Amino acid sequence: MxxxxxxxEGEGRSGLRSRLEGxxxxxxxxxxxxxxxxxxxxxxxxxxxxxxxxxxxxxxxxxxxxxxxxxxxxxxxxxxxxxxxxxxxxxxxxxxxxxxxxxxxxxxxxxxxxxxxxxxxxxxxxxxxxxxxxxxxxxxxxxxxxxxxxxxxxxxxxxxxxxxxxxxxxxxxxxxxxxxxxxxxxxxxxxxxxxxxxxxxxxxxxxxxxxxxxxxxxxxxxxxxxxxxxxxxxxxxxxxxxxxxxxxxxxxxxxxxxxxxxxxxxxxxxLDLPGAWRPVDPDGTVQELFESRFALPAGSSVRPVQAEAVELARSMEAPGLMVIEAPMGEGKTEAALAVTEIFAARSGAGGVFFALPTMATGNAMFPRLLKWLKRLPSLEGRPHSVLLAHSKAALNDDFTDLMRGAGPVAGVDVDAVRNGKQALGHREAPAELVAHTWLRGRKKAMLSSFVAGTVDQLLFAGLKSKHLALRHLAVAGKVVVIDEAHAYDTYMSVYLDRVLSWLGAYGVPVVILSATLPAARRRELVEAYAGTVEEAGAAFDEVAAAGEYPLLTAVTPGGTPLVRRPAASGRAVSVQLEPLDDDLDVLADRLEAELADGGCALVVRNTVKRVVETARVLRQRFGDDVTVAHARFLDVDRAANDKELLRRFGPPGPAVDRPAGRHVVVASQVAEQSLDVDFDLLVTDLCPVDLLLQRMGRLHRHQRGTGQQDRPARLRRPRCLVTGADWSAPVPVPVQGSVAVYQKYPLLRSAAVLLPHLQTGGERPVRLPWDISPLVQGAYADDVQAPAGWQEALDDARRRHEAQRARQQQKAATFRLGDVAGPGEPLFGWVAAGTGDADDTPAGRAQVRDSQESLEVIVVHKRADGGLTTVPWLGQDRKGRRLGGLDLPRDQVPVAFAARAAAACGLRLPQEFSGEVMDRAITELEELVVDAWQTKESSWLAGELILPLDQDCQTRLAGFALRYSTTDGLEVTRA
CATH class of the missing domain: 1.10.3210.30 (Hypothetical protein af1432)
Known part of the structure; x- marks a missing residue:
């Protein structure tokens, strides 16, 4: 009873209890x-x-x-x-x-x-x-x-x-x-x-x-x-x-x-949960806005694309979708943040989500986002929650600094509250930006007000999964910025388009950034967000035919698209293109000749295997003046590699120590985007033309002296050598590795539109930015005339390509969320036949990317006596503490400092370890599990697969021989 x-206890109380009895x-x-x-x-x-x-x-x-x-x-x-x-x-x-x-x-x-x-x-x-x-x-x-x-x-x-x-x-x-x-x-x-x-x-x-x-x-x-x-x-x-x-x-x-x-x-x-952002519509001129938010260098002016984007945002009937297409280095990120502030104030959004293609680009964006937030007048004096949204965010120093400012949610001190005191654990002087404790769970984290992270987090909003409503709430109250939109393939685009349709239904403002988009893809994005745009079809066709660039496209849900054509900033580069035989000795000879008087060259390969093979040959000619960059490094080493690239090849300034002699960087696609690096000469594998243009954006990116006179004399005219194909055949034959990554049809279409520039001996350079849109539209249009003798090869490649796209679309649709139903339709079965929980794990990411589930390990060093340590080459942390060679005892939980250092040495194994080989690899790795580390007290290492390397940094796994070096990363060969 x-x-x-x-x-x-209930005597004298009001509320729900007072209405109940028995x-x-x-x-x-x-x-x-x-x-x-x-x-x-x-x-x-x-x-x-x-x-x-x-x-x-x-x-x-x-x-x-x-x-x-x-x-x-x-x-x-x-x-x-x-x-x-x-x-x-x-x-x-x-x-x-x-x-x-x-x-x-x-x-x-x-x-x-x-x-x-x-x-x-x-x-x-x-x-x-x-x-x-x-x-x-x-x-x-x-x-x-x-x-x-x-x-x-x-x-x-x-x-x-x-x-x-x-x-x-x-x-x-x-x-x-x-x-x-x-x-x-x-x-x-x-x-x-x-x-x-x-x-x-x-x-x-x-x-x-x-x-x-x-x-x-x-x-x-x-x-x-x-x-x-x-x-x-x-x-x-x-x-x-x-x-x-x-x-x-x-x-x-x-x-x-x-x-x-x-x-x-x-x-x-x-709980001390930070409230939503209450943005204020920024007044003043565009120049004043940018000077206050982005600390423009003295005397510099806002670029036309940035000014037009702000004016367009201010003139729109209501916040909606804006697509900003502009050349590399034009300040699209700053334009997006300025538009975001305006959209947020006018829509009542309470935060921002900045979606990027990779963890590395997310890490690079996070400090830029923090700097912008700290300059917003509307945030002064009030705490707001901030998140770096990817699976390894806890290893990011900028994010962990914010985490240290957030106290735990523990028991409530009722007496302190009644007496007007602060509850136990409440910060006396909360930081303006905090990684709030309660918002750290994987299902709650995206509810933070300000988020920078991988695009996967956004695509998960289109995936049938448990607690999907929380992901929708997380984006429904924000402005969403999607960077590098051209980087998402057909499979990912299926999810992105469905997410955009829901964002349009919520009235969420969206800013999409791209160097340039095929006209058809631009239209798909607009229609996904706003619904049909048949009335504006003529305008879209006109823009596509004219090759207008830079270009701004804006639309409100259910509205008619607006198009603006801002002027280019005046920064122009004319790049001479030349085909180069795909032979490593030919490449080495050419680089030796081009760099005879010094200079910095970038060689971009489409596969890691080609990166490593190329670097090995080039070191025979250039010795230590060859650097390798690709994704198959330990997390901590890859971050160090990116930092070193910026230190040596970044924009002119006192912080950059550019090589005085000659130097060659051999890189995979990691050098393609989001790195502000500048080279004198570019060699690249043939790839889809929009990506090749991205790579060109690393060539003569900055002015080095009047007329580029600070560059070696023979490298003062920007040149791009295109290899990775047999150019002597009647129809170019791309190397097999490139076909596996990009498929043959996009590669041939890229070669076709570049052919007039490749065959003229430099007399018809690619003029950036003016040729960017015509080249991209030409490569992706449906009715382009094929070069003489190419038609049969193109038709065959197209059939294969369209069949693959259809398979991707069908595969992606399996777990894709349905479209928004009519008013009054209940959510019954909303996520039926879904994936269960979806999160930022290899398995989760594989659901929104057309990739097999990959295997991630933590790499440690195995001493001759069998003991384990962190890998010996790690340097120091920001406090000057040594990170390399720290003991990782097998009979107890390692100290948190050593465990975190080990966790920073994560490595994603390549595709050789997929399918049945993955099962075998997991079985072998599970034999190495350290039982003492599988506890709640071992949060950094519990549940992780550990890969010990011997004193020569080698091991065997699932029939493969693995070798790791800080210069070349992971190499995998059949044992």
């Missing part, structure tokens, strides 16, 4: 097995409602509140009422025998109050048919029908919020299965009326307590849009998670009883 102690007070909602503490269901419902109200008032971006409010007759006021009420009733499914029987002691209390139920064992497997989320959806729907006169179809868009609050909205078949098993919701016989009574009593009390009684009649006429259903579900999930934290909301018996507003206020103060 209802205990006397609980009765005394058996309903014995319903339990939370239980702690370790302490045997528990929480009454009504208390958890009250806690959840209170948190939802605080989230709405203090955390949810205005753009999200407005979107929800627009769907309801009472606007944002109705939106808040609905959110709080749904949070209160979301766990009504726990008021059922199927749930209550799980804890026998608490079930006995309920039986004593007249709520009869069979034991958990006796109820058997049928319990699985009535998970409490689904049960809650059914009970809430029955109450709306019986007590409020709603039709079932009118209930579903509202009740699905309860049904989906554990991450997966139910499917129709699950609902029908439960309909035929009423005993799971109410025990038959005398007790059935008691069960129905407590369920009704709770729902009636919530309707009155949270002020929706008078609104339900009006809401009955609302066809709640799917985007609103998603956001309400996500908000309830967040409220439920916070209210379920016993450190914030203690269970009974409590050491210090605290109820109602005091309980919620104490928890909120302890």
């Amino acid at each position: 209802y205990s006397s102690s609980m009765a005394r 058996p309903v007070l014995e319903l339990w909602g939370k239980h702690d097995r370790d302490s045997d503490g528990w929480l009454p269901l009504w208390q958890h419902m009250e806690d959840s409602a209170a948190v939802a109200g605080m989230l709405w008032d203090r955390w949810l971006p205005w753009s999200v509140r407005r979107l929800i409010g627009r769907a309801l007759p009472g606007g944002e006021g109705d939106g808040r009422l609905l959110a709080v009420w749904l949070a209160a009733v979301h766990d009504i499914g726990k008021a059922t025998p199927a749930f209550a029987c799980q804890v026998e002691g608490l079930a006995d209390r309920m039986r004593a109050a007249g709520l009869e139920m069979r034991s958990r064992t006796a109820m058997g497997p049928d319990r699985a048919i009535a998970p409490h989320a689904l049960a809650g959806q059914v009970l809430l729907g029955e109450w709306l029908e019986e007590a409020c006169g709603w039709d079932p179809e009118e209930c579903w868009p509202f009740t699905v919020v309860a049904g989906g609050h554990h991450g997966i909205p139910p499917e129709d078949s699950q609902i029908y299965a439960l309909d035929s098993r009423g005993h799971l919701l109410r025990t038959p016989g005398r007790s059935r009326a008691v069960w129905q009574g407590v369920q009704t009593e709770l729902l009636e009390a919530c309707a009155d307590e949270y002020g929706v009684r008078g609104r339900l009649g009006l809401w009955r006429e609302v066809k709640l849009p799917q985007p609103v259903q998603v956001l309400l579900t996500a908000l309830v999930i967040v409220a439920d998670w916070i209210a379920s934290n016993p450190d914030l909301f203690p269970y009974h018996p409590m050491e210090v009883p605290c109820f109602g507003a005091a309980r919620a206020d104490a928890a909120w103060q302890k």
Whole structure:
């Protein structure tokens, strides 16, 4: 029965408890097995409602509140009422025998109050048919029908919020299965009326307590849009998670009883969740805006692309999608951030997500994002949550510095709150930008206000997966910036386009950056976001035919696209193209001649194997004046390589120590984007023309003296030698490695549009930026005339290419989220037949990229005596502490400092270790697992696969011989 102690605790209280009496007070909602503490269901419902109200008032971006409010007759006021009420009733499914029987002691209390139920064992497997989320959806729907006169179809868009609050909205078949098993919701016989009574009593009390009684009649006429259903579900999930934290909301018996507003206020103060950004529309001129946000060098002016982008953002009827296409080095990133600030202020967005193609580009963007944030007047004096979103963010020093500023969420000091003091663990002087503790979980992290990370995090919003609603809430309240849009293949584009359609439905402002896009792809992006643009088709065709460049395209959801053609900045480069035989001796001879008087050359290969083979030959001529850069280095070594490239080949300045003599960098695609490096001569494998133009952006990128006079005399005219193909054949034959990476058709189309520039002996250079768009549009257009004798080869390659694209599209569609359904369509089956959990792991990334799951290991050094250490060549951390050669004992957890140093030595094994070979490799690596490291105290190393290298940095794995060096990275050969 209802205990006397609980009765005394409730004396004099208002709130939900004051509306309840009798058996309903014995319903339990939370239980702690370790302490045997528990929480009454009504208390958890009250806690959840209170948190939802605080989230709405203090955390949810205005753009999200407005979107929800627009769907309801009472606007944002109705939106808040609905959110709080749904949070209160979301766990009504726990008021059922199927749930209550799980804890026998608490079930006995309920039986004593007249709520009869069979034991958990006796109820058997049928319990699985009535998970409490689904049960809650059914009970809430029955109450709306019986007590409020709603039709079932009118209930579903509202009740699905309860049904989906554990991450997966139910499917129709699950609902029908439960309909035929009423005993799971109410025990038959005398007790059935008691069960129905407590369920009704709770729902009636919530309707009155949270002020929706008078609104339900009006809401009955609302066809709640799917985007609103998603956001309400996500908000309830967040409220439920916070209210379920016993450190914030203690269970009974409590050491210090605290109820109602005091309980919620104490928890909120302890949580210390940073609020949403409240951006202010920047006034003043474009020049003033850029000078204040980006610290422009004295005397420099904003570039035309940047100025036009800001003016276009200011002139748009409402924030929407903007595609910025401009040459490399034109300041597209700064333009995007300026547009983002304007879009955010005008849309009410509460944050920014900057999506980049790789972890390396994410790491490079993160400090730039932080610098911009620290210059925003709207952030002064208030903490805001920041995230670096990829799987190895904890190894990034800029991010870990922010993490150190965020205190833990621990027990609530109620007395301190009552006395006006700060709760235990609350920062006395919080940093303006923090990596908030509560937002570090993989499902919650993207809810941070400001995020830089890999595009995978955005593509996951288009993947059917558990708790997808949280990912949608995370992007729905932000401005989304997508960088390097040309870098995403057909498979990834299938997900990107679907995500854009949902972003358009949410009204999320989006900025897309690219050096240039094929006209067809530009149109696909616009249509995905805004819907059909048939009325603007002529404008798109005109732009494509004219080859206008730079180019800005903007559109609002459902609107007509706007096109702007800003002038080029005046920075121009005319690059002479020349074919070069694909022979390493020919390459070495040519480089030796070109660099006779010194100079820096970049050789870009399409595969790591070609990088290593080329470097080996070139070292025979150039010795140590050859540097290798590719992705098959340890994480820590690759970061050091990028830093060294910038130090030696970055823009002119005191921080750059450019080689005085000759030097050759042999690199894979890692040198293609997001590195501000500058070379005197470029040699590149044939690749798709848009990527080849990106590589050209590393050639004479900066002015070095008047007329480039600071470069060697023979290298003052920019030249690009194109190799990686047999140019002597009637139709060029790309090397097999390049075909495997890019397919033959894009390579031949690239060769076809470059042919006039390759055959003229330098008399017809590629003029950057003016030739960028014509070359790209020509390579991707459907009706370009083939060079003489090429037609048959092109037709055959095209058939293969289109078949591969169709396979990619079909494969990607398997787990792709459906499009936005019509108003009033419930989210039933929204993520049915999905992937389960999706996160930033190799397996997760493989779901949104057309790649096989890769194998990641942590590389350590194995001494002659069998002991393990961190690899010996690691340098020092920022505090001057040695990182290399640190002991990693097998009989205990390594010290955190050494474990983190080891974790920084992650390495992704190449495709040789996929499929069946991966299984064999995992089996062999699992034999090396150190049991002492598989504990909670070993967060850096637990669950990781460890690859020990001997004193010669070699080992064998799954039939392959592995060799690692700091100069060439990982080499893999058949053993």
